[in-house]
Amino acid sequence: MKYLKLIIIFFTINLCKGQNDIADFLTTWYEIEKQQEGYRIVDCGYEGEWIRIKKDSINEHGVMEESFFKIHHIKEDGNSTSIYINGIEKYIISWIDKKKGIIQISSSFNENKRYYVAKSYLGRIKRVKGTGKNCISNDKFEEVKQYAYSKSEKKYSADGTWKNDCKNGVASMTIKDKEGSLVVLFNQIYVEMMEIKRYDFEKGIAYKLKSIPEDNGSFGITLPWKDYLNNKPIVYIKILKNNEIDFYWYGFYNNKTKKREITECQFDQENKKQKIILKKCNP
Structure with missing residues (x-):
């Protein structure tokens, strides 16, 4: 039976x-x-x-x-x-x-x-x-x-500094025109980003790694940055109402392994919720 x-x-x-x-x-x-x-x-x-x-x-x-x-x-x-x-x-x-x-x-x-x-x-x-x-x-x-x-550029903008908590948040992202900077891991990984694609149907913007970082901590300098420098997106955001954005971190795409690496960032550590909503700290 x-x-x-x-x-x-x-x-x-x-x-x-x-x-x-x-x-x-x-x-x-x-x-x-x-x-x-x-x-x-x-x-x-x-x-x-x-x-x-x-x-x-x-x-x-x-x-x-x-x-x-x-x-x-x-x-x-x-x-x-x-x-x-x-x-x-x-x-x-x-x-x-x-x-x-x-x-x-x-x-x-x-x-x-x-x-x-x-x-x-x-x-x-x-x-x-x-x-x-x-x-x-x-x-x-x-x-x-x-x-x-x-045409899509005129519809929405992500310019500004974005955090989980404007007063106490360590993680931050700053956007100006088509470029930005991001604290991936505090005291370890800081990167410059470049806009690569807009998705008008949901006011979304994708960013890739712009260049190999020059200032990283002891862990950050050990990463294979040359393999991370490609056209794959590392960050995706959606513009919301009331000076907020929906933030998603993909991680770095490694050209050699064909896999994503460092798939958790400082925003994830500060906010354990499934969805990360950032606030504009200089409206």
Whole structure:
């Protein structure tokens, strides 16, 4: 009887996992066009759109911009899987043809349904040369890119000094225009940051490590800073109301190990809550 119960429990667990287990989507997906006769890739001479899904993050590369999100939680709903990047926004994924590695993706901030093929099936998709009708010229590409960035800059600003506690807080972050400084660990690690991406739908800004720090403590100087100097974000903030921001520390991305390191900062030590909300100390 005991073994029968174990078999039933095992069967129930596997049944609940469903056909859209997140493990099925852990790869890079390349956007394709749906045609009456099937699917195709339009080659415009520049890198097209793709989405890379990992166990804890989702990276969307567009023609004009790139987005990186930590996965908040995952929910399966019938034939689709929703990957939440916070409590509200999500990517919705469903299989179109599992045997051919083709899925459909939409999101709460972009309702257009798009089609993607898994990296391992990419060679099976017909590739055609793009034209002016479905490609962006180099001049137009730069024009749109600059316009989009300058337009988003005017909407919101993170300029100022930010702390958990303006009177007693040791950890602090100071932002001025597109650059900033951060106390990662008091008396040990102080870094300079540079803005790399804005996410207008939630007034979010991502920052990367700007340069190798010159002034660190005995622990800080032992870190492999050359491996940390890359375009991966180390900090992400969201502008809130009442001179507050939602702060998230990713940690440093090591180019050699392909992993995040120093994933806890001074703000985490001061504030043990799951979400870190910083206050502007010089409004």
